[in-house]
Amino acid sequence: MSSTKPNDNTGQSPRRNMITCRGVKKWFGDFQALKGVDLDVGEQEVVVVLGPSGSGKSTLIRCINRLEVHQEGIIEVDGVELTNDLRNIEKIRSEVGMVFQLFNLFPHLSVLDNITLGPIWVRKKARVEAEKTAMELLERVGIPEQAAKFPGQLSGGQQQRVAIARALAMEPKIMLFDEPTSALDPEMIAEVLDVMRDLARRGMTMVIVTHEMGFAREVADRLVFMESGEIVEVGTTEQFFSAPREERTKKFLSQIL
Amino acid sequence: MTTVINANVSSQKSWFKWVRDNLFSSVAGTIQTFAFAALVVVVLRWLLGVAFAEKNDWTAVATNMRLLVSYNYPLSQFIRIWVAAGVLLVCAAASLGAWRFDPALTVKRMARTFYSVAVVAALCALLMPSSAPGVLVRTLWLVSTVLAIAGFAASAVASKRNNLTVSFGALLTSSVVGLLAILWFVPFGNYGVVGGSPFANPGDTVARSTKEPWTVIFTLVLFTFWASRALGTKTVAIVRSALLAFWLVGPAFLIFVVLRDPAFDWQRVWAVDVPLAAGFAFGGGLLVYLLAKPTRSSLARLVGVALSAFAILNWVAGFFGWYGMLQKVRISMLLLAILVLILPAFAGSQSKRLRIAVAWGGFILVLHWLITAINTPSTLVISAPPFLGGFTLTFAISYYVVLASFPLGVLLALARTSDLPLFRMMSTAYIEVFRGVPLITILFLFTVMLPLFLPRGMAVSDLAAVFAGYSIFSAAYLAENVRGGLQSVRQGQYEAANALGLTVFQRTLLIVLPQGLRVSIPNLVGQGIATLKETSLIAIIGGFDLLRIANSTIPNQPQFLGQKRPGLLFIAMVYFILAYTMSKSSQRLERRLDAGRM
Secondary structure, eight states, X not given: OGGGOTTTTXXXXXXXXEEEEEEEEEEETTEEEEEEEEEEXXXXXXXXXXXXXXXXXXXXXXXXXTSSOOSXXXXXXXXXXXXXXXXXXXXXXXXXXXXXXTOOOOTTSOHHHHHHHHHHHTSOOOHHHHHHHHHHHHHHHTOGGGTTSOGGGSOHHHHHHHHHHHHHTTOOSEEEEESTTTTSOHHHHHHHHHHHHHHHHTTOEEEEEOOOHHHHHHHOSEEEEEETTEEEEEEEHHHHHHOOOSHHHHHHHHHHO | OHHHHHHHHHHHHHHHHHHHHHHSSSHHHHHHHHHHHHHHHXXXXXXXXXXXXXXXXXXXXXXXXXXXXXXXXXGGGHHHHHHHHHHHHHHHHHHHHHTTOOOOXXXXXXXXXXXXXXXXHHHHHHHOOTTSOHHHHHHHHHHXXXXXXXXXXXXXXXXXXXXXXXOHHHHHHHHHHHHHHHHHHSOOOEEEEETTEEEEETTOOSOHHHHHHHHHHHHHHHHHHHHHHHOOHHHHHHHHHHHHHHHHHHHHHHHHHHHOOTTOOHHHIIIIIHHHHHIIIIIHHHHXXXXXXXXXXXXHHHHHHHHHHHHHHHHHHHHHTSSOOOHHHHHHHHHHHHHHHHGGGXXXXXXXXXXXXXXXXXXXXXXXXXXXXXXXXXXXXXXXSOOSOHHHHHHHHHHHXXXXXXXXXXXXXXXXXXXXXXXXXXXXXXXXXXXXXXXXXXXHIIIIIHHHHSXXXXXXXXXXXXXXXXXXXXXXXXHHHHHHHHHTSOHHHHHHHHHTTOOHHHIIIIIIHHHHHHHHHHHHHHHHHHHHHHGGGGGTTTOOOHHHIIIIIGGGSGGGTTOOHXXXXXXXXXXXXXXXHHHHHHHHHHHHHHTTOO
């Protein structure tokens, strides 16, 4: 445990903290998925979380918008602590966009309605305005011509781009990506990564769980390596790939690179 | 010209090919085809033999048509049934128009339908027993020939322009015009009983008292359909919300239109019921509006406690008979007290306070309306002398039971799948209890026992009791059907909705229910069909529904002694047509909701 203190010499940015995790612990029954995680994500920072499957990466980012409830420790998002207060949670969720591995689009709504649902019902925008924004976002992710179709008629890559547009329509301060390309055919991965790259360039605060190493190296400000529920190493992209300090990180990198 | 002939040849060829590939593709297939054809012929021949046996007197049905439709409903009041039926049909037509209902009906498919009906009609004509009236056989041949020609013409047109479709409006218009023409010009015969013996004027069409209202209704139906279709985008939005409002509350008004006592005490309504409803709606609304201010939450709690104490005192007083009070005052008082008690949790901005107050007012108005409607002594008493019966009763009960049990069932299903253990337990208990009891027991319980438990001065008419009991029973089954659908909604959908920041209520209404209900449509329609057919059980508790009239009323008339078969066959056909229509429209709905979705 002592070797896994994060944040020591990690290129911690001077920027304002958007996400703060302190000693976050989470159990599923007897199984401890998170064993005291400390993590800071600054404004406009892109953090990529790496690690073998079952290491708790997804659980961690799902705790950040409380799709999972952590049992110990503190998580603060944009200065607001996550508690059981329902209104608090709904507010934080509306400020944090989430993109899932399996897209989770609403199959009974058209692409346009999928995107305008949140703005209309949560942000209380007028429909006309919401639809205008939605079309701009579809434009941005490159599929404005699919607006009237239903998710079932789209390819996986297109669906994931709609899912990103849906999250962006809420004008979130933070975007969480939970293995956004893992369920996609190889030829569709690039189109999704392009959209994410564009987002990173525009200065969105992002936490990304992914296995796309090339992409991670390209867009990440910092990389986090997790294993068995704890953060093993945090470092800037360059340091992480060229000079990893921990033995476990080296082993992981040698396996996948 | 040659192209047409070629097209016909090719279509004939493809028809031939279809028969060969599907019916005679192998030895086993050929045997099956012949065996099935033989079975159809035998069964049809038997059915027709039963229906048109020598001893069957179909004038028993024709003469008793009014009985079958509405039983003893007084002729002088018949206009009310016409108005209710007319309003329903006209609003249905307006809805079809306003929502731009226009399924793609290809001419090709129409041709196929024409052909198949023509074949069935010809088959029936061939297999008619010799005892069948000659005019019927001749009519069947005529229908068969006309449809065959129409089918041929349609397929000729379709072969020229393959994807030609007929608009729903054209179909509706031509069917309505056709129906009206049949009503006015086809000599069905005019049946009646004069001086104790049945008579029929074979040359006449149906009675004017029937065809005139239908003419008016059908004309209005056509007019509203085309008018609502022609509306612009802005007006259509208003019309749509008006129609939705009608479908939500209209039925409650219509049942009152049909069942209201001719000697209804309007004076009492204006002197007591209306002021009470208005007082609670506006007074309560004002109170709620004033107390919903966040700064007044302690005052709200105080008022809430005081109101609750008073409301509970009213019930206790009612129980011991200290002082009299209308039951609905007690109910409204209690509801208001509960609302004020929980008000601090909803306190908020001015617009929010206004919304709560308006919601309360609307709720109270509807509630008082329902209580007045249920409590008003109507002329309908199910035990003798019966007032309303026959098809109208069957239709009204099944319609209102489906209407009432649907929201109740959905709420129960949501409660049973909710995270709150109290809701879950209550809903499970309700469902298990009411599913475990036979419907007939519940009907007896509600008509016989319920009045004994009611406080003094409160009466429930038998129809209301049947309606309430049946709805409660049906909701338990419906809840299980809906629950099956809700469970098919994947976890990811909940997560995606949560991640957008939707509230639990929004998530349920916008994401979970639409998907869950779509999956449960087949089961829900099955439940609806069962509800329709099981209304025949009210015969056992003294109602004169279709079955009882056909099975015991008509056979006991001196003119038609023992004539059971025609009546039973007739109502079987009525039930079948209703159930088949429901099943067909549910299939259409499923297809429409399924288009392009996962």
